[in-house]
Amino acid sequence: MGGVPVDRARRVNEMMEPTAALIGGVAQVLQVDAATISPDTVLEGLGWDSVAVLSTIAFIDEHYGITVSGEELSRCATIRDISGLIARS
Amino acid sequence: MPATACLIQDRLGLGTGCGALDFNQGCSGYVYGLSLAKGLIEGGMARRVLLLTGETYSKHLHCADRTVRTIFGDGASATVIRAVESDRDLLGPFVLGTDGRGARQLVVRAGAFRLPAAVSHGSEPCEAGGARSCGHLYMNGPEIFTFTLKTIPGLVRRLLAEASLSIEDVDFFVFHQANRFMLERLRDKIGIPVERFCINLETYGNTVSATIPMAIEAAIAAGQMKPGQRIMAVGFGVGYSWGACLLTAPGELTK
Numbered sequence: 001m002g003g004v005p006v007d008r009a010r011r012v013n014e015m016m017e018p019t020a021a022l023i024g025g026v027a028q029v030l031q032v033d034a035a036t037i038s039p040d041t042v043l044e045g046l047g048w049d050s051v052a053v054l055s056t057i058a059f060i061d062e063h064y065g066i067t068v069s070g071e072e073l074s075r076c077a078t079i080r081d082i083s084g085l086i087a088r089s
Numbered sequence: 090m091p092a093t094a095c096l097i098q099d100r101l102g103l104g105t106g107c108g109a110l111d112f113n114q115g116c117s118g119y120v121y122g123l124s125l126a127k128g129l130i131e132g133g134m135a136r137r138v139l140l141l142t143g144e145t146y147s148k149h150l151h152c153a154d155r156t157v158r159t160i161f162g163d164g165a166s167a168t169v170i171r172a173v174e175s176d177r178d179l180l181g182p183f184v185l186g187t188d189g190r191g192a193r194q195l196v197v198r199a200g201a202f203r204l205p206a207a208v209s210h211g212s213e214p215c216e217a218g219g220a221r222s223c224g225h226l227y228m229n230g231p232e233i234f235t236f237t238l239k240t241i242p243g244l245v246r247r248l249l250a251e252a253s254l255s256i257e258d259v260d261f262f263v264f265h266q267a268n269r270f271m272l273e274r275l276r277d278k279i280g281i282p283v284e285r286f287c288i289n290l291e292t293y294g295n296t297v298s299a300t301i302p303m304a305i306e307a308a309i310a311a312g313q314m315k316p317g318q319r320i321m322a323v324g325f326g327v328g329y330s331w332g333a334c335l336l337t338a339p340g341e342l343t344k
Contacts, residue, residue: 050156050216053231057238058274067238070231 018083025063026079029055039080050074060086097141108135115195116265116326117185118142118298119166120334123322124183126170137171142298149197151212151221157228160268164296164303168339182251183334184244191329194232198223234271236329242279245323248333256281260318261308261338263287265325266300287313298324309340316340 018039027034030046037046053074060082061067068089076082094109114121119142126138143165150158170180200206204223212220221227241264249255262281264272266289276286289304296303301322308314318338325331 050230054234054270057231057234058270061238061274061278067235070229070233070235074231 018079021063022083022086023079025059026056026082029059037079039083040078042077043079044077056082093143094141101139103139114298114330115328116267116297116300117324117328117330117332119168119265119301120183120322120324120332121185121330122168122298123170123180123334123336124185124332127180127183130170130172135172137169140168140170142166142302144297144299146226146297149226151219151225153212153220154215154225155217155219156215156230157226160228160295161226162294162296164293164299166299166302166306168302178335179337181334181336182248183332184248184251185332186240186244186330188236188240188329191232191236194229194236194329195227195327197226200224233267233326234274237267237271237275237325238278240329240331241275241323241325244325244331244333245279245321248321248335252335254335258319259285259321259335261285261287261314261320262323263301263304263308263320264323266290266304267295267326297326305338309338314338 020034023037023039024034026043027037029052030037030043030048032046043052053070056073057068057070064086066086066089068085072085073082076085092109092111094111098105098107098109112118112121112125119140122140122142126135126140129135129138145163146161147163150161152158173179198204199222206224212222212225215221215227249259256279262276262285264275264287266272266287269288269290272286272288276283287304287308289300289307293300293303301324305314305320305322309316314320316338317340320336320338321333322336323331323333
């Protein structure tokens, strides 16, 4: 029962550079090819709407055991921003 | 005014000796209603309680606001809770909670003294190319989702601990039917088996305080839930407000 235990090492790593797993997760949420986006791709215009934010909350919760704020995630412009949010959540 | 409960007492032809009151709780309302009924019965103030939930959220939705129109439906339920002699608890324990910091995340802002409904409120553009006014329902979906992921697994664990039970001891979990995406994520996070977790949204959508009794009724009608089974009901949402309890599936209440 309960969520995935927080993987500290993975969190620290996220702070340095968004991982391929995070980029892949966001790409899947946005239904785009992961090879076409980078940590600094601007998400707006790629379908970064409230449904995408919901799906990303679920992905981060499942993958990292961290529940990020919906409001803060909505304000993230790039995957690097999301990575920073995970690191400080 | 007057309280809707007073109008219903008359329309149902109930005697003038019965008390009647309204309470306004939203998504957690059914569990709160059951807790009030239990308190009234065990406190000796009532032998039978008729708990009614009725929601017409359609009146709160702006026709151009797609963020909420696709989720909510209107619905109502009636539940009779009556006193029976029993050597075990047929209703309860209860775990309740509130966090009013979330009030602005799911709200109709106009309608009370500070912002009267009688004043006309102009519509403004909102998300997804829609529109709403402060007299219409606003829901911050992502923030509500975060709240439930943070709160509901702990609520379920607390109730199980309170009752000295584990997930395996509960026959059926009936959560407030918020939306399928949220329910499936909560189910997996808590570790509830798919076959013991109720999802009942396709016909009526999210009917707020009516979802839990409507889902119980549908599960009984479909033969998924048997009379006498141990059910966990979990309500959560607008407020923020939440509550969970154990109850015995209706149909075989004595013993």
